[in-house]
Amino acid sequence: MGFPAFKYIAPEDYLAMELNAPEKHEYFEGCVYAMAGATEDHDTITGNLFSDIQNFIKGNGCRAHGSDIRITTPHFESYMYPDISIICGKMEKKEGVFTTVTNPTVIIEVTSPSTEKYDRGYKRIYYLQIPSLMEYIIVDSQKYLVEINRKQEDGNWIKSIVDDPKSSILINTINRRIQMQDIYFEVSFPAKK
Numbered sequence: 001m002g003f004p005a006f007k008y009i010a011p012e013d014y015l016a017m018e019l020n021a022p023e024k025h026e027y028f029e030g031c032v033y034a035m036a037g038a039t040e041d042h043d044t045i046t047g048n049l050f051s052d053i054q055n056f057i058k059g060n061g062c063r064a065h066g067s068d069i070r071i072t073t074p075h076f077e078s079y080m081y082p083d084i085s086i087i088c089g090k091m092e093k094k095e096g097v098f099t100t101v102t103n104p105t106v107i108i109e110v111t112s113p114s115t116e117k118y119d120r121g122y123k124r125i126y127y128l129q130i131p132s133l134m135e136y137i138i139v140d141s142q143k144y145l146v147e148i149n150r151k152q153e154d155g156n157w158i159k160s161i162v163d164d165p166k167s168s169i170l171i172n173t174i175n176r177r178i179q180m181q182d183i184y185f186e187v188s189f190p191a192k193k
Contacts, residue, residue, distance in 0.1 A: 011077045015097060018079075024067075027079040028122055035081065036114045041187045042141045045110045046083045048185050049139070049178070053086065056176050062088040062105065070100045071107065071130070078126045084108040086174060103132040106173050110139045124149070128157055134173045143189055144180055 008030040009017070017032075018025055024035040038046070046066075054064040067081045072094050079100060086106035094100040107127050109119040119138050127136050128149065136149040146162045146169050162169050168179045 011079075014079070019098065024081050026081060027077070028126070029077050033118075036112065038110075039112055039141060042083075042110050042112050044185075044187050045139055045141055045183060048183055049108060049110075050084050052178055052182060053084065053171070053174070053176065057086070057174050060174075062086055062174055063091075065101075068099070071104055071127075072097070072100050072102055073126045073129045074102065074131065075129045076126055080123055080126065082107045082123075082127075083110045086171075088173065102130075104130060105132055106135045106137065106171060107133060108137045108139065110141055112141055116140075120147075135171060137169070137171070139183065141187075144184060146180070146183070 009027075009032050010030075011027065014025070014027045014032055026033045026035065050064055050066060057064060063086070065085045065087065067083050069081070069085055071080050071082055071085060072078060082104070084107070085101065085104040087101060087103060088105040089103070091101055092103040094102050109115070109123060111119050124136060124138075127133060134151050138147040138149075140146070144163055144165045148160050148162070148169060149157050150160070150172060151157055162180065165180050165184070168177050169183070170177050
């Protein structure tokens, strides 16, 4: 994610601009951010996760979507394009706003050096306000590290970290366990000094 493209823009102006924009932008309460290009490792990790999840949930009432589906939050004027979103049940869209979903069940972001601050900061704050969201998962593209934010029955969120390459993560909402080695398949990290 790059620096803000504009100082302030109204949400309706952002949506009009985004309708015909050659690249995607995210919107956080008046600030528009151009989406940064993804690294090869980012794309590999996202592809590994997406194909595993989509094949697993096919036909069970949930669908995985890539980064062309925009997500909005009910309490803030924000529009984001997560790397992967899982929607269980009927997709609900914001009225009058093209391709903008209001009911994701799981959101997965794969960090890059340019996006990590936003994925763990702004986006986390905004995503956790979505009533339908049960899990927000952040996958590091620089090392074996997955952060899982999981909503509890009382509405509070608990964060857990998985950083053992021989371990696995559980996407509880769809009851899918994925090995860390499968998430990071064909990703080579630089040798530690």
